[in-house]
Amino acid sequence: MHPPRLVRIAAPLLIGALVLSACGSKKESGGSSGNKTLTIGVVAPLSGDLSAVGNGIKNSVDLAIKQANEKKTVKGYTLTMDAQDDTAKADVGATVAAKLVASSGVVGVVGPLNSSVAKSVAPVMAQADLVEISPSNSNVDLTGRGALVTGGTQVRPYKSYFRVVASDDIQGPFAAQFAVKTVMAKTIAIVHDKKAYGQGLAEAFAKEATKDGATVLKTETINPGDKDFSATITKLKAQKPDFLFYGGEYPEASLLTKQLKSAGLKIPLMGGDGVQSDEYTKIAGAAAEGDYATALGAPTDSLASAKQFVTDYAAAKYADPIGPYGAYAYDAANVIIAALAKSTASGSKSGQALRDDVTKAVQDANYDGITGKITFDQFGDTTVKVLTVYQVKSGKFVAAKTDTFK
Amino acid sequence: MSLLEVRDLRVAYGAIEAIKGISLDVEEGQVVTLIGTNGAGKTTTLRTLSGLLKPLAGEVTFDGKRLDSMKAHDIVKQGVAHSPEGRRIFPLMTVEENLELGAYSRKGGTTGEDVASVFTRFPRLEERRAQKAGTLSGGEQQMLAIGRALMSRPRMLMLDEPSMGLSPIMIQLIFETIAELKAAGTTILLVEQNASAALALADVGYVLETGRVVLSGPGKDLLKDDKVRKAYLGED
Amino acid sequence: MTSQTIPEARVRSAPDLGVLLTGAGALLLVGSALLPWAGYAGFPGKMTLSGYPGGARLYVLLLALPALALLRPLPGRAAALRAAANVELAVVALTVYFVAYAGGGFVNVGGGVYPAMIGAILYLVGSRRLPTSEAVAEGVALPDASWRFPVESLVVAGTAGLALWLFVIGLGMPSSSIASGSDLTLGPLSINDVANSGQFLAYVITIAGVALVAGRLGLLKSLTIMTGRHPKLFVAAGFIAAAAFPFTQNGSGESLSIAARIGVFAAAAVGLNIVVGLAGLLDLGYIAFFGVGAYFGALVSGSVTSVTGVHLPFALTIVLGGLVSGIFGLLLGAPTLRLRGDYLAIVTLGFGEIFRITVNNLDGSAGPSLTNGPNGVSNIPDLALGSFNFGANHTLFGIDLSFQSNYYWLELLLLAFVMTSFLRLSESRIGRAWVAIREDELAAAATGINTTRLKLLAFALGATLAGAAGTVNAHVVKVAAPDSFTFIESATLLAAIILGGMGTVPGALLGATVLYLLPEKLRFLHDLRLLVFGIALVLIMRFRPEGLVASKRRAREFHDHETDPAAEAVA
């Protein structure tokens, strides 16, 4: 008689259990050192098209937590990470946010990547006063800045939401001023990927560039995931631009600049912090030479801590690259860790009291990060108005100009 | 030993047994016919013999080889050709291409001779050789189906309802063709609803009822049988 | 209740070896469940305690209980015990494996593990030696007596409650890497991932095992007879149990949030089931109708990001959202429904994409200003019914309820409404006409059914239900953005009803639950999550191509197909 299927599966499993686990050392019963545990959550797309960027964020937070545990930054506590995959979708974001809120050990969250996801995550976090720092959201509405653009008063929509990157209405105009006043661009083509980040940035750029006197061509869009942009390039080429601003992220930007140049339209491409990545120069190769990208803060490669971060990240052998937002995520995590250290120093708190304290501590943060000094205004926006324009020289982004946005 | 021996064949569709144990023999050079009402299991028998259906039980032996576990495309290679019910010609191919496909099982070798002989038998097809088969009339399609079956140079030809849906003139023509084939020594297993014409031609006939053989014998005898006359020839 | 008279000869005078071994195995297992299984703290279920069958030990105990049947020969007991023993071995092996693995080695297991392993093997060996000639268990109905109704009602209601309770326990099992006092990490997986996933797997296997045992003993058949006699009671009990769910959550919103999402997903799946399951129209763009409802709901929600500035009462919003979506269904359906099968599929896919592209573009720059483009309509305010604010936590009967429970109840109402609509429709004349169209459109037309009008109706009704679900969902997730309405969403919905079993309500519910929970509970696999999900889809279709809950009708069709693709050939 043949043994039934379950036995055939279970028997090897049983034997495997014995064999595999026969080796191993006896552990003292009663658990570990008596440290209490606090958890930092991460909300980012960990699967799907954006998984490389999302995992870069997750890994950077992981690195920050490991280093904090080694240095015992938060005394008496061990930090762990709870990374949740939002699959870049708003509704999934709401669910994982509820999940993080529900686990009392979670005292702070880094993420999410997408502004659209943030809009469903932030309300849930605000409800529980669980602090959330995004390493990448730049949409103006998240901190109520949208009202400023239309001339209203700014009201903070989510009381526990913070971000360490500049909103579109700062980064875009900063880039535009550089393009028009420093590069002396006259006819500017604008392309974006029709996503919240890309479009917001491109529109802010276009507005400022027009104001500064440049001719801005009708905005063109490309679809994320497409590879062949020749139709758009042909259309632009006929209008003879001398500068191109791209709102979007590096995967499309690198292909765009390559195709731009091989089509004979040899003009510089400029992007925001979504483009300012080593991956961009790696993929685009020689075509990227002379291109520009902006990023918040002073040049990171001038800071020893930033260099150390890149080295440590490489040493940890993560499967995914740092990506454009890894450094910001690392800083965001460290801001939360610093806030934790402060909140727990005065005595052992837990639950809602600790969350409230951490949110307050983040609001008052004054932290020297690898992307520069981090402080927040009353709406959760970074107060840093220092931005840097980078230019690709010999295959690397090199700081071209650092300035305070006015 | 007969060319085709079927022993206690049983076939089911899901839980419904359509053939409940049929045995029959076809001798080399004979025309054998299966008659019966709708649902008696005639077509199912042919489809099982050619391998389109898998039998539940029973044996099918053709020229000493077991067919019951063979796949349909291998059975053709044994020399069993099946012209299916409803003709089932390939509508988007030309008449000539349809015929060529009939010879598919004979790997290599020329087909020109066979095509020519089909055209001799059915001059109408030659006129339409380059026409899409789907545009032919019903009778022409039936000629094509028979011609296509002949292309494999079968040792036994199975014809399923060749007269169905045709005009009286066409029916006559088809039966003449079968008679000619018989005269040329072709072994034929014929399924027909037109029982009188079939029995008149057949050496042996089997009467099927709800999946069983209820009567068998020489075609001429069956033609005279009272029960058969009542049930299948519409006589009182 | 399944006892029947057993022929005297079958009852052996002396217990045979099989009975002895099985009994000994079961006793060992019961004993082992009372001993510690882990030599270290941290594994869920207080595995270091003795005298307390916590965690997976409870499952071990539970699966040993069928051995009580040894005391009295019941029909089907040998088969039942064999099933129990198989599952028991799997649970023991799995748990030992996970305890040892999470503990860093076999040396860290507790003393209860050894009797458990020996017991499981004895149990299995013994059960395989039991005499098999015993009668097969039949489902039994209670005799017609005055006490039948109350007893049956209790059983039926209890079953519904039990099923939901089991589901709730499974849902509540932690599956993420939230720490619980350990600092160990094992490669990419934390110790808690391992432990939690081990316990979750053991739980799922145990439930499947208990169901198998009950099936072998004829209990499931009896249950089917009873629930079949009181269908309304069964459904009502199910809903009452579901409605009570938030009271079990201690004010936490996590499980409720997941359950609410399953609810809205299931509601959409049931709606799609009208189009695909009943009328047989393959729709690959169904999520667009859901999106129409979501956008409509968002635009009239009074959100500051809505260009309309309108704030309608929510009850009106649902109705109008459904209607608007239904009108879109008519517009889509009218020109395209004469297309056949897969052509219709690609057209619906196309419409779905056109919808997504359009809402992404209606932002005033690439098109007229309506939807805020990629930013979506966000900051949707919480619902308020009079003074009751959906966004606030409440206390009811002294129990804390997180704000998610308000939305959960809303989704439950929606689901009840959609399910009722589906059942009413499927049993109506229209429903039967749809099935006729699905089976053979030409024949249906020949019997005088106006196929075009009915197909259009199916499309419009499906769209209406999706639209209503969409308006609700917009308020739950607080944003309507184009990202949520991609082709993958439509494909997942379609997969839910095919996986569950087409054309049935329980199928759609189960499919939606499995498809939603599977990736959720696979989160411990981190990067390999979707990989395993893909394999799971392939395997489920491989072994249950007719779906998990096949309607009797479809199961029959499927089995006809198995032997003969051309069933018309019986001549």
Next chain:
Amino acid sequence: MDVFFQQLVNAIVLGATYGLVALGYTMVYGIVQLINFAHGEIYMLGGFGALTTYLALPSGTPAGISLPLMLVGGIAVSVTAAVIMERFAYRPLRSAPRLAPLITAIGVSVFLQELVRNFYPHARSARNFPQLVNPDYQIRLGSNVQISAPQLLTVTVALVGMVTLSTFVRRSRTGRAMQATAQDPDTARLMGIDTDRIIVTAFVLGAALAALAGVSSGLQFGQVDFHMGFITGVKAFTAAVLGGIGNISGAVLGGFILGLVEVMATQYAPDPFSGGAWKDAWSFVVLIIVLVFRPTGLLGERVAARA
């Protein structure tokens, strides 16, 4: 006018890839009525197969040697994957309800993407693909109209692939058997055709052509990534339906029309509905209009649907 002709060139290049991938959809669909959603992933695997081959070759191998080897490597990987997929995922479902294989196909598609993402080294973001054909090498077709060398290669490979396939299907014995199986599988078996083998052949041919498309896409854009198959897959499927699914010339025609619509919508569609943001919507609008007037696609001839 230059702009128009340049856009025409762009359209042909774009359409060539769509057409090449569409052939795989159309062949498999024509024979087993299965929408093989995982076909886009076969295209992706072709690109990765070629990349692997390139990396395995000693550096400095001349393009004249490495390019053909890469094609072979890409085809080998795609074909192997397609054969395994057919054998273990689809064949067991041949008599299952019609929609079951659709879910299997989605499962296979997710599985293949994740397989590459997780297990191909550094494939989580795009991997650079060797630019063996210099994209800066431009061939002038007019005063201001040009085509780059990799684009020309894409078109050439596609045309050769299409012509070879259509000749094979129309002239060869196996091709005839494929046609017969597509029109009537049962009767095809009665002709002595091993339909199982024919189905595998359809998968193999489709995979080989998809691999060609995958490799030429890698050469043209200088990168391959794990999700490149999804969008191309959907577009190619659309192209196949547009041309009349099951019809080989139709798939090619559909591919080119789709390319043309996308490119021309980018340039010429009336504002504000022009540009990349709307081009895919235009594609589907054209598809729907075509199907409303020709319910079986442009060249679809099967009047009496068999499914």
